[in-house]
Amino acid sequence: MPISWNPAAAGFRQTTAGRGHQLDHWLAGRLQQTIAPAAVGVELWDGWCAGDTDAGALLIHDRGALLRLIVNPDFEFGELYTSGRIAIRGDFVNVLERLSRLSVDTPISLRERAALWTALPNGLFDARRNIHHHYDIGNDFYQLWLDANLVYTCAYYPERASTLDEAQAAKLDLVCRKLALRPDERVADVGCGWGALALHMARHYGVRVQAFNISREQIAYARTRAAREGLAGRVEFIEDDYRNVSGRFDVFASVGMLEHVGRRSFGDLAAVVRRTLDRHTGRGLLHFIGRHRPRPLNAWIRRRIFPGAYVPTLAEVFAQILEPARQNVVDVENLRLHYARTLQHWRERFERAEPAVRARFDEPFARAWRLYLAGSECAFTTGWLQLFQVVFAPADRRLHWTRAEVYSSGDRR
Amino acid sequence: MPISWNPAAAGFRQTTAGRGHQLDHWLAGRLQQTIAPAAVGVELWDGWCAGDTDAGALLIHDRGALLRLIVNPDFEFGELYTSGRIAIRGDFVNVLERLSRLSVDTPISLRERAALWTALPNGLFDARRNIHHHYDIGNDFYQLWLDANLVYTCAYYPERASTLDEAQAAKLDLVCRKLALRPDERVADVGCGWGALALHMARHYGVRVQAFNISREQIAYARTRAAREGLAGRVEFIEDDYRNVSGRFDVFASVGMLEHVGRRSFGDLAAVVRRTLDRHTGRGLLHFIGRHRPRPLNAWIRRRIFPGAYVPTLAEVFAQILEPARQNVVDVENLRLHYARTLQHWRERFERAEPAVRARFDEPFARAWRLYLAGSECAFTTGWLQLFQVVFAPADRRLHWTRAEVYSSGDRR
Numbered sequence: 001m002p003i004s005w006n007p008a009a010a011g012f013r014q015t016t017a018g019r020g021h022q023l024d025h026w027l028a029g030r031l032q033q034t035i036a037p038a039a040v041g042v043e044l045w046d047g048w049c050a051g052d053t054d055a056g057a058l059l060i061h062d063r064g065a066l067l068r069l070i071v072n073p074d075f076e077f078g079e080l081y082t083s084g085r086i087a088i089r090g091d092f093v094n095v096l097e098r099l100s101r102l103s104v105d106t107p108i109s110l111r112e113r114a115a116l117w118t119a120l121p122n123g124l125f126d127a128r129r130n131i132h133h134h135y136d137i138g139n140d141f142y143q144l145w146l147d148a149n150l151v152y153t154c155a156y157y158p159e160r161a162s163t164l165d166e167a168q169a170a171k172l173d174l175v176c177r178k179l180a181l182r183p184d185e186r187v188a189d190v191g192c193g194w195g196a197l198a199l200h201m202a203r204h205y206g207v208r209v210q211a212f213n214i215s216r217e218q219i220a221y222a223r224t225r226a227a228r229e230g231l232a233g234r235v236e237f238i239e240d241d242y243r244n245v246s247g248r249f250d251v252f253a254s255v256g257m258l259e260h261v262g263r264r265s266f267g268d269l270a271a272v273v274r275r276t277l278d279r280h281t282g283r284g285l286l287h288f289i290g291r292h293r294p295r296p297l298n299a300w301i302r303r304r305i306f307p308g309a310y311v312p313t314l315a316e317v318f319a320q321i322l323e324p325a326r327q328n329v330v331d332v333e334n335l336r337l338h339y340a341r342t343l344q345h346w347r348e349r350f351e352r353a354e355p356a357v358r359a360r361f362d363e364p365f366a367r368a369w370r371l372y373l374a375g376s377e378c379a380f381t382t383g384w385l386q387l388f389q390v391v392f393a394p395a396d397r398r399l400h401w402t403r404a405e406v407y408s409s410g411d412r413r
Numbered sequence: 414m415p416i417s418w419n420p421a422a423a424g425f426r427q428t429t430a431g432r433g434h435q436l437d438h439w440l441a442g443r444l445q446q447t448i449a450p451a452a453v454g455v456e457l458w459d460g461w462c463a464g465d466t467d468a469g470a471l472l473i474h475d476r477g478a479l480l481r482l483i484v485n486p487d488f489e490f491g492e493l494y495t496s497g498r499i500a501i502r503g504d505f506v507n508v509l510e511r512l513s514r515l516s517v518d519t520p521i522s523l524r525e526r527a528a529l530w531t532a533l534p535n536g537l538f539d540a541r542r543n544i545h546h547h548y549d550i551g552n553d554f555y556q557l558w559l560d561a562n563l564v565y566t567c568a569y570y571p572e573r574a575s576t577l578d579e580a581q582a583a584k585l586d587l588v589c590r591k592l593a594l595r596p597d598e599r600v601a602d603v604g605c606g607w608g609a610l611a612l613h614m615a616r617h618y619g620v621r622v623q624a625f626n627i628s629r630e631q632i633a634y635a636r637t638r639a640a641r642e643g644l645a646g647r648v649e650f651i652e653d654d655y656r657n658v659s660g661r662f663d664v665f666a667s668v669g670m671l672e673h674v675g676r677r678s679f680g681d682l683a684a685v686v687r688r689t690l691d692r693h694t695g696r697g698l699l700h701f702i703g704r705h706r707p708r709p710l711n712a713w714i715r716r717r718i719f720p721g722a723y724v725p726t727l728a729e730v731f732a733q734i735l736e737p738a739r740q741n742v743v744d745v746e747n748l749r750l751h752y753a754r755t756l757q758h759w760r761e762r763f764e765r766a767e768p769a770v771r772a773r774f775d776e777p778f779a780r781a782w783r784l785y786l787a788g789s790e791c792a793f794t795t796g797w798l799q800l801f802q803v804v805f806a807p808a809d810r811r812l813h814w815t816r817a818e819v820y821s822s823g824d825r826r
Contacts, residue, residue, distance in 0.1 A: 104808055105739055160814060292741035292808045314742050319728035326518055328705035328799060329727050332745035337811060383808030386741060395517055395705045395796030398750060401573060403816065 019046040024063055031070055038098035043089070056090030056098065074111070078300030078375075082368040093347070093374050100378040108295050115296040121264035122308045124241050128214050130308035131260065135215035139194070144356055145349035150194035150221070153256035153287060154339035154387045164345040167338070172200040175255065177406045178331065178391050179285055180399055181205040185250040188212070188276060190242045191257020195222030195235070201253075202234040209235045212245055243268050245276055252277050252284030258317070259289050263310040266320040273325035283393035284327070289339075290314060290388040298375075305372050314388060322392050330399055331391040336380050339387040343377035432459040437476060444483055451511035456502070469503030469511065487524070491713030491788075495781040506760075506787050513791040521708050528709040534677035535721045537654050541627050543721035544673065548628035552607070557769055558762035563607035563634070566669035566700060567752035567800045577758040580751070585613040588668065590819045591744065591804050592698055593812055594618035598663040601625070601689060603655045604670020608635030608648070614666075615647040622648045625658055656681050658689055665690050665697030671730070672702050676723040679733040686738035696806035697740065702752075703727060703801045711788075718785050727801060735805050743812055744804040749793050752800040756790035 025048050032042040032050035041053030045061050060066045065085040068076040080086040088095050146152055147168045155167035156174050183206035189198040192211035201207050213219050219239045226232045252273055261269050277284060289311045297311050350373055357366045379385040393399060400406055438461050445455040445463035454466030458474050473479045478498040481489040493499040501508050559565055560581045568580035569587050596619035602611040605624035614620050626632050632652045639645045665686055674682050702724045710724050763786055770779045792798040806812060813819055
């Protein structure tokens, strides 16, 4: 482990923490050892360095930050970065990606195991509070950096060079084609965001959609848009929880909602699918962030960004949702790298909008969001997270003869 | 329940069982009630009928057959049909299909539950005996009704009208393209049948294949073919169990083998994948018969056709094989209806070859195989069984940007 002094390191924020003690240096050295395979160094407030800091370094601005980072890195990294007590030297995304790569196949820790076991079901009230926390911070905030249609889920890039707007439109249409929508069918769009998918379905496929969401601001925006675009007669936006979906549908679509259901509440979702999806005409699609092994979401993301969220494996989704709902897997596509690209686009747009974000919120808010977007991008790049699109239907349902029917039929993007 | 007498029923085999007692008729009536939703009647040896027998009937030729059918229908149906003590009136496949449809979403029975719990791991010796039972009954038997390449797994029909030979060639190539094979890569083909896939890979993609199988007759045939076609230098056929696969591979392919592993031995397969698949270049494909809910294979099939076999759900395969093997799901395709079509083609060819089969084996053998092929066809038509192709790779592996790379690249069929 190369150790060096770098008191005049470029970009290092001078703090009042004073010169570190030998114990600080020893601890920082131990910390650096854990991230050494990522070739990321550690630099303390007094300029003391562990590891090679040329290719990227974690800058720690005070002793408290060092200790907290050692005790609970998963959570404290986000906290300390948000409050500016640690920083990254070097290319932000590149360093995060190298750090993220370290943990892709590490065994699950005791702390993570405890988080899995102590997770509670998300009740109706919790769900509303959790969703409010993230989605009701102002539609104009999301308009700063999402695509024109406000689609806040993984896009689908037909070509690597597709723009974000093209890719989001292509995603909406891909979902419709996978579901083989036919005119006048009844669709439940559960967790509808700002309504882009529901409106696309109604406009291009002539279906009737009931779209559910518990984010008040999103629903209000979606209703206004439906009225403006003359689709209010075909798309009904309903401010309600997925558990209260009632009626009978030909199609169940849920894009980017399953992550918020929580692993103790999958049975509730299974019951909804079983109760509302037509036995003869029904089929559905789940589009969600997933994992290749069971593991809780990062502690900081779970606390500050997506409270109550859980990112499941396919095995969990199949055994706990589709099997009890009497549904069968028709098709699974992993769009992990498309989410990395989507997040790259979001982050770049977010960075361009950062002055406006800082003006409207504050510096810690901007830092937290920058870390969340960049960290998520890295998680998909490195395979820490996956993005699954699952098409399901009752076991005897015929959807497509081959995939050619999905991919060659008129793409409406 | 309509009840009638039909002593001169067309096609009814006269037996020496004599006139049935009232108890026989009562039992037959009860039996018919259980299959009434399939509109299949029951007709006894004395011409007594329960239900409407016009659209199809189950003909029961003696009292013992009636009792055995009532006590253990899952197993005895096959036994009694094989020995000619029951028969089907009406279109054989159509009646079977209606019967099969009855059970797609029935709850798992106590007997089935017991079968799941009492299943033992398939040891090396059991595996060899089980495979010998089905696959070593003569290559010339299979040549009577399989395609020219002797591919004994679900085909892929690019068009509904494709021939069996076209569809099997298309399947082999689809597997290669999903795996994105590159020249000189090392491939393990585990459970290689008569070698068609291994030879296709080597011939068209320039890879080096080690192909494993414990069927002596299949291996002998495959070696001869490799030598004749000048591919013996690139394809090595190895008579050994999947558990003994060693070395390091870029690609792990297993088409139609997982069903024979058995649910208590999935961990063995996981260990093989983990041990032999290259961490950086590796990816794999599992092609297998699956289920939408956990359930043992039909008792008669398990005893007479595929001893030791188990047809898993995707959740079981992911949680018990891919997760412990540190693999991630890249793509899943359900080819259920393609297997129904494949089995239809096999059955039609088998029926044309039946005189030869009867001459070589005997009448019960021919009847058992006809039932197995027709019953399997119905199982896929009705969704009782599914056919999954799963592509997997380590969590951070890049395979394709979109599916267009799989489907537009030169199809070699």
